[in-house]
Every structure is written in C-alpha cells, then in structure tokens.
Amino acid sequence: MELLVASSVGVLTAGGVYLILRLRAFAVILGLALLSYAVNVFLFSTGRLMVNAPPILQKYGDASYTDPLPQALVLTAIVISFGMTAVLVMIALGAFLEADHDRIDMDDDTATGPAGEEPGA
Amino acid sequence: MTNGGGLLPIIALLPFLGALIPGIMIRAGRNASAAFTAVPTIIALAMLGVLAPQVMAGEVLTAQIAWLPQLGLSASFFLDGLGLLFAVMILGVGLLITLYARFYLSGDDPMGQFYTYLLLFQGAMLGIVISDNILLLLIFWELTSLSSFLLIGYWKHLPEGRQGARMALAVTGSGGLAMIAGMLILGNIAGSYNLTDILQQGEAIRASDWYLPALILILLGAFTKSAQFPFHFWLPHAMAAPTPVSAYLHSATMVKAGVFLMARMWPVLAGTDAWFYIVSIxxxxxxxxxxxxxxxxxxxxxxxxxxxxxxxxxxxxxxxxxxxxxxxxxxxxxxxxxxxxxxxxxxxxxxxxxxxxxxxxxxxxxxxxxxxxxxxxxxxxxxxxxxxxxxxxxxxxxxxxxxxxxxxxxxxxxxxxxxxxxxxxxxxxxxxxxxxxxxxxxxxxxxxxxxxxxxxxxxxxxxxxxxxxxxxxxxxxxxxxxxxxxxxxxxxxxxxxxxxxxxxxxxxxxxxxxxxxxxxxxxLHRPLDRAWQAAPRPEAKAIFDATMAGAVAASRALTEGLHNGAISRYLAIFVAATVALTWIAFSGGTLSPPTRPLLPVAPVVMVGWVLLVAAAALVVFNHRNRFRALVLIGIIGLMISGGFVYLSAPDLALTQISVETVTIMLLLLALHFLPKTTPVESSAGLRLRDGAIAIAAGVGVAALTMAFLMRDFDSISDYHLANSYEGGGGTNVVNVILVDFRGYDTFGEIIVLGIAGLTIFALMEALLSGPAARRLRNTDYSQDRSRDRHPLMMVVATRAMLPIATMVGVYIFLRGHNQPGGGFVAGLVISIALLMQYMASGFGWTQTRQRVEYHSMIGWGVLVAGLTGAAAWLGGAPFLTSIYGYIKLPWIEKFGLGSAFLFDLGVFLTVLGAVMLMLYSLSRIARYAGETVNIEPMDYDPSLKSELKKPGEE
Incomplete structure (x- = not known):
C-alpha cells in the first residue's frame, strides 16, 4: 500500500512538474492541479497510512485512530488550492483576452498572431 | 535607564527634528533658513555644555531606551571624553558652516534643501559619536554615507557632483557593509552589543580566534570612510560638492568618522601585531x-x-x-x-x-x-x-x-x-x-x-x-x-x-x-611638476569606473541570464536546484532502518492506483487537447477521493470530491474563452530536458514519501484525540481540530479564501472595463454553443435537486462536529447545488432570484467566525476558546451545541460566498461575450404552444 501511495505522489509530481514547464497558461494550470494533488496526498501521508481507523471517536471499546492532524491541514489545503487555481485561471483568462495569446513567457517576439488559430494540436 | 545622560537622546534627536524646519523656513528668506538651522545646533551645544563638567571630571554618562531587546538593539547613548570632543567639533564646525554657507551659496541654489541635508548629516555624525550600542552606531554610520551622498551631489546639474557622490557612496557604503559584519563578530565575542561592555573586554576579544576577521572587517569600514590608501580616491572626487560641504565633511566630520572609530575601538583592538602593522603601514x-x-x-x-x-x-x-x-x-x-x-x-x-x-x-x-x-x-x-x-x-x-x-x-x-x-x-x-x-x-x-x-x-x-x-x-x-x-x-x-x-x-x-x-x-616645483605630469600614473577614477562597469556588466549578465522573462525557465532552474540541493542534503546523512511493516494491497486499491497513474500519464501526453485533459483530471481527483476513503480520511474524501466538482466547472467555464488546444512549441530537446527534470523531481518525492511511510514517528495528535471530546465537545477529531484546536489557522484560511474570491471579482471588473471587454463583445462564440442551452430535463432535475441538495448540505454541516462533514464540505455542497441552477436555468434567471450578495456573504462569514472567537474574551479566555453545552428541544434528540458550531457557520458562509463569487465572476464574462440573458428558465417551454410550432426560430 505504501508503495502505491508513494508512487502515486511521484507520478503526480513528475506530471505536474512537466506541465508547469510548458509554455501555455492552461498547461501550467493543469500542472499546478496535479502538483496540488501530489502535495495534498504527500501531506496526508505524513500521518502514516491506516485502514479502517478514521479519527471519529468511538463510544465503546479501545478503537485505534489514524493521525487526525495532517487530515485537518490537508482539508484546508484542498480548499485553498481551489481558491488559488481559481485566481490563476482568472489571471490566465485575463491575460489571454488582453494579449490574444496565452503564452506565459515574456518574450517580445512571441506576440504574433492569435494563439487559438495556430495549427498542430 | 540613565546615568546623568538623560539629555543624550534629546541631543541625538535634535538635528533630525531640526532638519524638518529649514526646508519650510526658506520661504521666509535665506537668513531665516540659516538662523533656524543654527537653532538645534546651538541648543545641542548648550546641552553638551551642561554635561561637559561631569565628563571632564572623568564620568561616563549613559542613557538607555530599550528598543528591540531580543536583538540586543537598544537606543543607548553614552558620552565620554572622546565622544564629547567629537560632538563639540561636529556641532561647532556645523555652526560655522551654517554661517559660511549662508554667504557662499548663490541665490539660485535651493538653500533650504542644503540646510536640511546638512542637519541630517550632522545628526548622523553626532549619532555615531554618542552611540553606546554598536548596532545603533552602524545605523548612524550608514546614515552618514547616505546623507553625505545628498550633500556631495547637492549640485545635481554637475555631472562631477553626481559621479563624485556615487563614488563616495559606493566606497564608504561597501566599507560600511564590511564593518557591519565586523561589529557583529565583535558583539558575538563580547556577548553584548553595548560599547561600554565591549570596551571592558579587550583581552578576551584580542585572544579570540575571531579577532583577526573582526579587525580586518572593521578596519575596512574605517579605512574607506577615512579615505586611507587604497580607498583614498573617492575623497578628491567628492570635492565636486559646494565648498561648505567639503569644509564640513573633510575637516571635522565624515572622514574623521573612520578615525573616531579607530580611536573608539583602540582599547579593544589595538596592542597586537596585526593592528600595529596593518594600521600604521x-x-x-x-x-x-x-x-x-x-x-x-x-x-x-x-x-x-x-x-x-x-x-x-x-x-x-x-x-x-x-x-x-x-x-x-x-x-x-x-x-x-x-x-x-x-x-x-x-x-x-x-x-x-x-x-x-x-x-x-x-x-x-x-x-x-x-x-x-x-x-x-x-x-x-x-x-x-x-x-x-x-x-x-x-x-x-x-x-x-x-x-x-x-x-x-x-x-x-x-x-x-x-x-x-x-x-x-x-x-x-x-x-x-x-x-x-x-x-x-x-x-x-x-x-x-x-x-x-x-x-x-x-x-x-x-x-x-x-x-x-x-x-x-x-x-x-x-x-x-x-x-x-x-x-x-x-x-x-x-x-x-x-x-x-x-x-x-x-x-x-x-x-x-x-x-x-x-x-x-x-x-623646484616647476621642473618637478613637468616630470610628474609626464610620468605615467594610474588614474583612480578610470580604475573605479572600469571596476564599476565590470560589476554592472557581470550583474546584468547574471540577472538577464537567469531572469529573461521566461517563467518556464525560472521554474526549470528552481526545480532542478531543489532536486540537487535535496540530493546533497540527503547524501550527507544516514537513513535509519525501516520500522513499519507494509500494509497489504486490496485488489480494488490496485485498480484505483492503475487508473490514477494512467490518468496522470494521459494528462501529460494529452494536455494539448484541453477538454480531454480536464476529463482525465477529474478521474485523478476521484481516485484520490477514493484513496482518502480507504485510508481512514472520510472528511478529506468529502472535501476532495466536492472541490473536484467545482474545479472542473471553473476550468470548463474558463476553457470556453481560451483556445481549446495547446500548440506544439517547445523543441524535442527541451521537452526531453523538462521530462528529465520532472522525472527526477517525481522520483525524489516518491522516495521521500516512501522513506517516511516506512518509519514510525511521534505525533502531537494524541493530545487532540484525548481532548477532542472532553475539551472540544465533538467526536470528529478532524473537525474539532479545524474549529477548535487550530481554529486560528482556520480563521486565517477562510480569510485567504475570501480574499481570493474578492480578487477574482476585482480582476474580472478590471478586465471588463479594459480592452478585453471590446474583444469579448466582438468575438463570436456561437458556433461552439448548443442550440438547446437550457435543456428541459436538466432544468427540471436541478429544480427538484435544489431542496434535496440543500438539505444534504445542512445535514453535513450539522453533523460535522461528530461525524464526517462540517462547514467546508457543507459550503461546497450547497454551492454545487446553486451552481447547477446557474448551469441549467441560465445566469439571468438565477441572478434575479439571488437575494444575498456573495461579497457580503464572505464578509458575514469572516465576521461570524471572528466574533465567535472574540466572544471568548468576554469570559476572560483567549481568542477562540470554545464553550459548549447540551440542548434538549422537544421531539428532537438531545444534541450538543457549542461556540464551535457558530465558528463553523462562519467557515460555511465564507466558503459558500467565495466559491460562488468566483464562478459568478467567470460567468459574468460570458454575458459580456454576447450571451443572451434569458428571463425564462427554459429555452423550450412545452407549456407555451406558440413556441412549440416553430422551435427553430429563437
């Protein structure tokens, strides 16, 4: 199980890093989404993995519980990363509407022609 | 804390206060301006006169005002014989210069400015000689560099003046930086930043291993300031200043600061071979x-x-x-x-x-x-x-x-x-x-x-x-x-x-x-002069200029090499550097043997893992097709929610799945206006490089995750588990942590979320009042729009869903303290229910039925949470201390109600308001893009027979 979680974090990170190194805003947004997943799962797993031990206190018996603290941190992190993504999307959208392309690098010579009409998807 | 030195802080402050006046008084004429410059100087001199007899008798006067005691920084002053001599010289010559400058400067020169600079400089100098704390002394030291820059460059129209001022600042300023390091070392050796303490510890300082570095650094500061070879070249170039400035800076003050410092540090630093040879040579x-x-x-x-x-x-x-x-x-x-x-x-x-x-x-x-x-x-x-x-x-x-x-x-x-x-x-x-x-x-x-x-x-x-x-x-x-x-x-x-x-x-x-x-x-001057002029000599200014030009060129090359406007490049450098640094840090230590056994893998988990990895890989390879990438992102989010369920984190699963929904909606709305595909732009080599960086980062993070997953650790969570019910009144520990133990964090986080929502609203407003609005109006989006924009089935279904979804939201909210749920999830669930109305019935129809402004909802949310926290003050408890009790209402089971409930209500309102404001802002753009506002809920209403006859006419 641990191997699966660790490899998932690794794959998500690798994919996220590759996408944020692309040249278009939308790819970067996708990359950041993947990175957010990776970071959230990473933080969550710092509480170590346990099955069938949710941190909901039981009235009876001597139940064991997983570490609730990383969960609380990740819960807010998920919501905040949504807020961040939303701001980023808005900025990207604004940049696209103003500049007519959604390239992220500030090269003067890249400002040619509307981005949406370029071939080669 | 003073010892007869109560006047010292006032003396130190006087020139700075006085500096405010000449610039104003110049309107009353040049004589008035000069007279008002002399006033603080004369008062300060008179105060020194009061203190002088005690100092002459050998007393050391001190005054101390605590400033930042944690850093050892205090506004402490002291006056001994050396300080008194210099203070009198600085003020006395300052007075003479004030008089002289009144007649020297011409009517065209802004004299008020001159006197202001002069007093600033005088204050800085005075501060150096009466500071007890060496950190304070350093501040005054840098102030002399800055204010002398203003004075030397006073005739701004002269290029020599500007260049001379720049050179003086560069040389004395960099010497000052060296001296800061030296003084900090000195303070560390002595264990105090107060000169009076340091001066007592000469032996210990001279015996320290750090003596030589401290000495060299401090001397660098003193030598640059006092224009010692090879730093002497700035002083002649500073002569481009008006003569009163030269007379002041180069006789009594600026250049003597270095000498003063050497004299001040003499009991501590002198007496060694290093001091003797460096300083005397x-x-x-x-x-x-x-x-x-x-x-x-x-x-x-x-x-x-x-x-x-x-x-x-x-x-x-x-x-x-x-x-x-x-x-x-x-x-x-x-x-x-x-x-x-x-x-x-x-x-x-x-x-x-x-x-x-x-x-x-x-x-x-x-x-x-x-x-x-x-x-x-x-x-x-x-x-x-x-x-x-x-x-x-x-x-x-x-x-x-x-x-x-x-x-x-x-x-x-x-x-x-x-x-x-x-x-x-x-x-x-x-x-x-x-x-x-x-x-x-x-x-x-x-x-x-x-x-x-x-x-x-x-x-x-x-x-x-x-x-x-x-x-x-x-x-x-x-x-x-x-x-x-x-x-x-x-x-x-x-x-x-x-x-x-x-x-x-x-x-x-x-x-x-x-x-x-x-x-x-x-x-013999005439023949000697001819020989001298003929002899080749190194020209200091040329060397300095060449050095400066070289430094500027090097910084520019470095800056432009790293910072060329390509964010993908910064990110590549950043990630690669992080991986490299982590590797260096990792290889420098040892890894303890694993202590935790691996959990078994259930088949269904394996399926989920395969789906997640495959979806992540497909996102990377299909990211140019943006819609497809979004669908794949959704799969990843679902798998992660499933993982959270399996790994005992029901709250996270609920949050993840609802955030996933709104995120996809948001991206879909944005994609409506963005290009639908990403063109191939980077070369194969570049993609290979990025791929290598990405894989290195991924492997590193995976290894790190694996490393800590296989080892046990000590957590502070036992406290939370033990006190959640007794102290926080809830059995859902995650929720209790959010609204109680770590309520302060949560309070901050909902504020951030609210700000994000408002930022998006503001960005949208700015966008719609700029050129983008015109562009939106003139673009035709109709070809990729369904003709049946508000389908009957969806309208009816969402209408029926709304009360149910709201009920679910309320239920999730109320149970949150004891069972999975809570304000965050409830806010997201209800916003999804409302968003469905927007999607199904259209913006205009929904907007007219919206009674509460989303902005005010954010505000109320933060306010409710804040007031709940502040209410704890009434009971004399710290901010956000929670109280709770049990309430028995007729027909309903006894339930617990605490202040945490109100706090969670604030969270709920903020999340709802922020999420709605974000998506509302995006959909407003759609209205600008020529989307018609429908008053009717459905484009096609079967109850209206007239439209039934010709459905294709709208």
Missing part, C-alpha cells in the same frame, strides 16, 4: 602618497583634498602605533587639523567665490586684493605646514617624536625617514598654497575682479585662525581637552603636557629637515 603610506599627490594638484580644493588624505594617514598611523603617547598626539592632531583644514577649505571657497577660479596656475598675488583672506589663508597654511607658533607644529612634533622610535620589523630608520618625507611634502604643498595663491606679483587676468568677501563669510575661518594661534602659542589651553579625550581613547589616566619647546630632540631635527626640504621643493 596603511597610515604611513597614505600620508606620504597623499602629500606627494597634493603637491602637484593645481585645483585648490584638490590640493586640500589630498592634504586631508595625507593628514588622515598621519592620524591613522599614530593610532596604529598603539602607544599612549601616540594616542595623545593623535587626539591633539585631530583638534589641530580640524581648525586649520576647515579654515583652509573656507579660504579656498572664498577665493573661488571671488575670483571664479580655483586653478592655482591662474592665481597668485591675491594678497593685494584680498588681504584679510590672505592673512587667514596664510595662518592656516603655516599651521598645516607645521611651523612653530602655529598649532600644527605641536602635534606634528609629537608625531615625529613617536615615529623616531618606532621599529618596523626591527628596522629603526624606515619609519622616521618616511615620516620626515611626509612632513617635508606637507611643508612644500602648504607653502605652495601660500606663495602660488596669495604671494607673487598681482595679475590682471583673473576671471573676476578679486576683493575681500563680506564679514559673514570670513568670520568663520577667522575664528578658526584665532584658535590656531591661541593653541599654537599657549598649548596649555588645549591640555584639559586633550587629557580628557586621550584618557577616553586609551582607557587610562593620562596627564600629557603640551609644550612648545621640547628641547633638542630627534623630532626637532626632523622638523628642521622637513621645513628646509619643503622650501627647496617648492623652489
């Missing part, structure tokens, strides 16, 4: 070199500038000798140099002012036209030359006496010979100042007709000349002051006797050789 070299260059300068102020360099070298050398007698000589020469050099600068200024030139080759014979000026200049210059009955003679004799028995590397003649050479050159350029400017035949080709200036202008130098003569003839007059300051420098009880006649000593012969040789040299 630097001083002697500077003295001879400065004097030599001065002899061949034709600009009056340049001559004086290099002579100042030379005399500063002399002072440095004396302090470097490290003997008490040399310290006495240094203190005495500080006073003497101040008197004659300030007078000489003012004289040069008068000559420049009246003849419109400072070029010695165009002067001569001025004694006939301006006798008073000539007298003043002659007296001061004779003192500079070291002629008996002038005060310069006395301290020069003491210097030669000290030099005559100083050995360098067991060599007993080199110091006396070089010192005599320095004195000889000094005589030569001093005599040149007299004979080539004032003496000689009168000329008829002066640029302006010379005459003596008004009394106000020569009053200040004349006063200084009186001091020159008084001390020169009756040295005993200066004895109490010298005793007081020299005792403070050395930290010992000294009783020097200043005498005119010392008997037949080696110093006398050296003096005679110097005067005679100097006179001969002046006679």
């Amino acid at each position: 630097t001083g002697l070299v500077t003295m001879v070199l400065g004097a030599l260059i001065a002899l061949f300068k034709d600009d009056l102020k340049a001559l004086l500038a290099f002579s100042t360099v030379s005399h500063l070298g002399l002072l440095t050398m004396l302090l470097g000798f490290g003997t008490q007698a040399a310290a006495v000589a240094a203190v005495f020469h500080i006073i003497n140099h101040l008197t004659f050099k300030a007078a000489l600068f003012m004289t040069a200024g008068i000559v420049d002012h009246e003849t419109h030139t400072r070029d010695i080759r165009r002067l001569g014979g001025l004694a006939k036209f301006m006798p008073i000026t000539a007298l003043i200049g002659t007296v001061a210059a004779l003192s500079m030359a070291g002629i008996p009955f002038f005060n310069g003679f006395l301290s020069k004799e003491m210097m030669l006496e000290e030099a005559s028995h100083t050995l360098w590397f067991r060599n007993d003649w080199i110091v006396p010979v070089l010192a005599t050479l320095g004195a000889l050159l000094s005589v030569a350029y001093s005599l040149r100042f007299i004979f080539h400017v004032f003496a000689g035949p009168a000329r008829d080709d002066y640029p302006a007709k010379p005459h003596d200036p008004p009394f106000g202008m020569y009053a200040a130098p004349a006063f200084l000349c009186v001091l020159v003569l008084a001390i020169g003839i009756f040295p005993a007059l200066a004895e109490p002051v010298v005793t007081m300051a020299a005792s403070a420098v050395t930290g010992a009880e000294l009783h020097p006797h200043l005498k005119l006649w010392h008997g037949v000593t080696p110093a006398l012969f050296m003096s005679i050789i110097a005067v005679a040789g100097g006179a001969i040299l002046l006679g």
Whole structure:
C-alpha cells in the first residue's frame, strides 16, 4: 500500500512538474492541479497510512485512530488550492483576452498572431 | 535607564527634528533658513555644555531606551571624553558652516534643501559619536554615507557632483557593509552589543580566534570612510560638492568618522601585531602618497583634498602605533587639523567665490586684493605646514617624536625617514598654497575682479585662525581637552603636557629637515611638476569606473541570464536546484532502518492506483487537447477521493470530491474563452530536458514519501484525540481540530479564501472595463454553443435537486462536529447545488432570484467566525476558546451545541460566498461575450404552444 501511495505522489509530481514547464497558461494550470494533488496526498501521508481507523471517536471499546492532524491541514489545503487555481485561471483568462495569446513567457517576439488559430494540436 | 545622560537622546534627536524646519523656513528668506538651522545646533551645544563638567571630571554618562531587546538593539547613548570632543567639533564646525554657507551659496541654489541635508548629516555624525550600542552606531554610520551622498551631489546639474557622490557612496557604503559584519563578530565575542561592555573586554576579544576577521572587517569600514590608501580616491572626487560641504565633511566630520572609530575601538583592538602593522603601514603610506599627490594638484580644493588624505594617514598611523603617547598626539592632531583644514577649505571657497577660479596656475598675488583672506589663508597654511607658533607644529612634533622610535620589523630608520618625507611634502604643498595663491606679483587676468568677501563669510575661518594661534602659542589651553579625550581613547589616566619647546630632540631635527626640504621643493616645483605630469600614473577614477562597469556588466549578465522573462525557465532552474540541493542534503546523512511493516494491497486499491497513474500519464501526453485533459483530471481527483476513503480520511474524501466538482466547472467555464488546444512549441530537446527534470523531481518525492511511510514517528495528535471530546465537545477529531484546536489557522484560511474570491471579482471588473471587454463583445462564440442551452430535463432535475441538495448540505454541516462533514464540505455542497441552477436555468434567471450578495456573504462569514472567537474574551479566555453545552428541544434528540458550531457557520458562509463569487465572476464574462440573458428558465417551454410550432426560430 505504501508503495502505491508513494508512487502515486511521484507520478503526480513528475506530471505536474512537466506541465508547469510548458509554455501555455492552461498547461501550467493543469500542472499546478496535479502538483496540488501530489502535495495534498504527500501531506496526508505524513500521518502514516491506516485502514479502517478514521479519527471519529468511538463510544465503546479501545478503537485505534489514524493521525487526525495532517487530515485537518490537508482539508484546508484542498480548499485553498481551489481558491488559488481559481485566481490563476482568472489571471490566465485575463491575460489571454488582453494579449490574444496565452503564452506565459515574456518574450517580445512571441506576440504574433492569435494563439487559438495556430495549427498542430 | 540613565546615568546623568538623560539629555543624550534629546541631543541625538535634535538635528533630525531640526532638519524638518529649514526646508519650510526658506520661504521666509535665506537668513531665516540659516538662523533656524543654527537653532538645534546651538541648543545641542548648550546641552553638551551642561554635561561637559561631569565628563571632564572623568564620568561616563549613559542613557538607555530599550528598543528591540531580543536583538540586543537598544537606543543607548553614552558620552565620554572622546565622544564629547567629537560632538563639540561636529556641532561647532556645523555652526560655522551654517554661517559660511549662508554667504557662499548663490541665490539660485535651493538653500533650504542644503540646510536640511546638512542637519541630517550632522545628526548622523553626532549619532555615531554618542552611540553606546554598536548596532545603533552602524545605523548612524550608514546614515552618514547616505546623507553625505545628498550633500556631495547637492549640485545635481554637475555631472562631477553626481559621479563624485556615487563614488563616495559606493566606497564608504561597501566599507560600511564590511564593518557591519565586523561589529557583529565583535558583539558575538563580547556577548553584548553595548560599547561600554565591549570596551571592558579587550583581552578576551584580542585572544579570540575571531579577532583577526573582526579587525580586518572593521578596519575596512574605517579605512574607506577615512579615505586611507587604497580607498583614498573617492575623497578628491567628492570635492565636486559646494565648498561648505567639503569644509564640513573633510575637516571635522565624515572622514574623521573612520578615525573616531579607530580611536573608539583602540582599547579593544589595538596592542597586537596585526593592528600595529596593518594600521600604521596603511597610515604611513597614505600620508606620504597623499602629500606627494597634493603637491602637484593645481585645483585648490584638490590640493586640500589630498592634504586631508595625507593628514588622515598621519592620524591613522599614530593610532596604529598603539602607544599612549601616540594616542595623545593623535587626539591633539585631530583638534589641530580640524581648525586649520576647515579654515583652509573656507579660504579656498572664498577665493573661488571671488575670483571664479580655483586653478592655482591662474592665481597668485591675491594678497593685494584680498588681504584679510590672505592673512587667514596664510595662518592656516603655516599651521598645516607645521611651523612653530602655529598649532600644527605641536602635534606634528609629537608625531615625529613617536615615529623616531618606532621599529618596523626591527628596522629603526624606515619609519622616521618616511615620516620626515611626509612632513617635508606637507611643508612644500602648504607653502605652495601660500606663495602660488596669495604671494607673487598681482595679475590682471583673473576671471573676476578679486576683493575681500563680506564679514559673514570670513568670520568663520577667522575664528578658526584665532584658535590656531591661541593653541599654537599657549598649548596649555588645549591640555584639559586633550587629557580628557586621550584618557577616553586609551582607557587610562593620562596627564600629557603640551609644550612648545621640547628641547633638542630627534623630532626637532626632523622638523628642521622637513621645513628646509619643503622650501627647496617648492623652489623646484616647476621642473618637478613637468616630470610628474609626464610620468605615467594610474588614474583612480578610470580604475573605479572600469571596476564599476565590470560589476554592472557581470550583474546584468547574471540577472538577464537567469531572469529573461521566461517563467518556464525560472521554474526549470528552481526545480532542478531543489532536486540537487535535496540530493546533497540527503547524501550527507544516514537513513535509519525501516520500522513499519507494509500494509497489504486490496485488489480494488490496485485498480484505483492503475487508473490514477494512467490518468496522470494521459494528462501529460494529452494536455494539448484541453477538454480531454480536464476529463482525465477529474478521474485523478476521484481516485484520490477514493484513496482518502480507504485510508481512514472520510472528511478529506468529502472535501476532495466536492472541490473536484467545482474545479472542473471553473476550468470548463474558463476553457470556453481560451483556445481549446495547446500548440506544439517547445523543441524535442527541451521537452526531453523538462521530462528529465520532472522525472527526477517525481522520483525524489516518491522516495521521500516512501522513506517516511516506512518509519514510525511521534505525533502531537494524541493530545487532540484525548481532548477532542472532553475539551472540544465533538467526536470528529478532524473537525474539532479545524474549529477548535487550530481554529486560528482556520480563521486565517477562510480569510485567504475570501480574499481570493474578492480578487477574482476585482480582476474580472478590471478586465471588463479594459480592452478585453471590446474583444469579448466582438468575438463570436456561437458556433461552439448548443442550440438547446437550457435543456428541459436538466432544468427540471436541478429544480427538484435544489431542496434535496440543500438539505444534504445542512445535514453535513450539522453533523460535522461528530461525524464526517462540517462547514467546508457543507459550503461546497450547497454551492454545487446553486451552481447547477446557474448551469441549467441560465445566469439571468438565477441572478434575479439571488437575494444575498456573495461579497457580503464572505464578509458575514469572516465576521461570524471572528466574533465567535472574540466572544471568548468576554469570559476572560483567549481568542477562540470554545464553550459548549447540551440542548434538549422537544421531539428532537438531545444534541450538543457549542461556540464551535457558530465558528463553523462562519467557515460555511465564507466558503459558500467565495466559491460562488468566483464562478459568478467567470460567468459574468460570458454575458459580456454576447450571451443572451434569458428571463425564462427554459429555452423550450412545452407549456407555451406558440413556441412549440416553430422551435427553430429563437
């Protein structure tokens, strides 16, 4: 199980890093989404993995519980990363509407022609 | 905490307060401005006068105001003999300069500005000499660099002024940086940043391993400030300043700050071989070199500038000798140099002012036209030359006496010979100042007709000349002051006797050789000058400019190489550097053996993992098709939610799945306006490079995750688990942590979320009022729009869903404290229910039925959460302390209700408001893009028969 979680974090990170190194805003947004997943799962797993031990206190018996603290941190992190993504999307959208392309690098010579009409998807 | 020094902070503050006034008073005229500049100076002088008797009696006055005690920084001041001497010199000469500048500056110069700068500089200097805390001293030290920059560059229209100011700032400022490091080391060794403590710990500091670095760094600061070789070159270029500035900065203040610092640190740093050789060699070299260059300068102020360099070298050398007698000589020469050099600068200024030139080759014979000026200049210059009955003679004799028995590397003649050479050159350029400017035949080709200036202008130098003569003839007059300051420098009880006649000593012969040789040299000046001008010399300014240009070019290359506007490049560098640093850190340690067994893998988990990895890989390979990438992102989110369920995190699963939904909606809305595909732009090589970086990062993170997943750890969560029910009144520990234990964090986070929502709204508003709005209006989006925009089935279904979804939201909210759920999830669930209305029935229809503004919802949310927290104050408890109790209502089971419930309500409202505001903002753009506003909920309403007949007509 641990191997699966660790490899998932690794794959998500690798994919996220590759996408944020692309040249278009939308790819970067996708990359950041993947990175957010990776970071959230990473933080969550710092509480170590346990099955069938949710941190909901039981009235009876001597139940064991997983570490609730990383969960609380990740819960807010998920919501905040949504807020961040939303701001980023808005900025990207604004940049696209103003500049007519959604390239992220500030090269003067890249400002040619509307981005949406370029071939080669 | 004061010890008779209650006035000191006021004295330190006075010039800065006073600096506010001249700039205003200039409207009342130049005399008023000058008068108001003098006021704080005079008050400060009077206060010093009150304190002087105690200091003269050997007391050390202190005053301390705690500022940042954690950093060892306090506004503490102290006044001892050395500080008093310098404070009086700074204020006294400041007063004379104020008077002189009133007459020197022309009507075109902004005089108010000048006096403001002057007072700022005076305050900074004063701060240096009375600071007890060395961190405070450093602040004043940097302030002198800054304010002298303003003064030197006062004539902004002159390129030399600007360049000179820049050079002075660069040299003294960088020296100041070195000194900060040195002082911090010193404070660390001594365990205190207070000078009074540090001065007690000389032995410990000299024995420390860090002594040499601290010494070198502090000396760098002092040498740059006091223009010691090889940093002497900035001082002559600072002569582009108005003469009052030169007279002030280069006689009594700025350049003496370095000397002051060496004197101040003398009991701590002096007495070692390192100090002796570094300081005395630097001083002697500077003295001879400065004097030599001065002899061949034709600009009056340049001559004086290099002579100042030379005399500063002399002072440095004396302090470097490290003997008490040399310290006495240094203190005495500080006073003497101040008197004659300030007078000489003012004289040069008068000559420049009246003849419109400072070029010695165009002067001569001025004694006939301006006798008073000539007298003043002659007296001061004779003192500079070291002629008996002038005060310069006395301290020069003491210097030669000290030099005559100083050995360098067991060599007993080199110091006396070089010192005599320095004195000889000094005589030569001093005599040149007299004979080539004032003496000689009168000329008829002066640029302006010379005459003596008004009394106000020569009053200040004349006063200084009186001091020159008084001390020169009756040295005993200066004895109490010298005793007081020299005792403070050395930290010992000294009783020097200043005498005119010392008997037949080696110093006398050296003096005679110097005067005679100097006179001969002046006679030979013409041929020597020709040889000097022909000889190749390194030009300091050219070297400095080349160094600066090189530094600028290197920084520019570095900056532009790294920061070229390509964010993908920064990110690549950042990720690669992070991976590399992590690898270095990791390979430097050892990994303990794993302690946790691996959990078994259930088949369904394996399926989920395969889906997640496959979806992530497909996102990467399909990211150019943006819609497809979004669908794949959704799969990843779902799998992660499933993982959370499996791994005992139901709250996270709920949050993840609802956030996933709104995120996809948001991205879909945005994608409506963005290009639908991403073109291929980066080369294969670049993609390979990025892929390599990405895989390195992924492998690193995976390894790190694996490493800690296999090892046990200590968590603080046991406390939370144990106290969640008793202390927080809830069994869902995650929720209790959010609203209770870590409520402060949550409060901050909902504020961030609210700000994000408002930011998006503001961005949208700005966007829609800019050129983007026009573009939106003119773009036709209709071809990718379904004709049935508000399908009947969806409208009906969402209508039916709304109350159910709302009920689910409320239920999730209420159970949150004890079961998975809570404000965050409930807010998201209800916003999804509302968003469905927007999607199904259209923006306009929904908007007219919206009663609450989303902005105010965010505000109320934060307010409710904040007030709930603040309510704890009423009970005398800290912010966000929760209380709870049990309530029994009829027909409903007994349930717990606590303040945490209200806090969670705030969270709920903020999340709902923020999420709705974000998506609402995006959908407003759609309205701009020509989307029609529908009043009716459905485009196609079966109850209206007329539309049934011709459905294709809308």
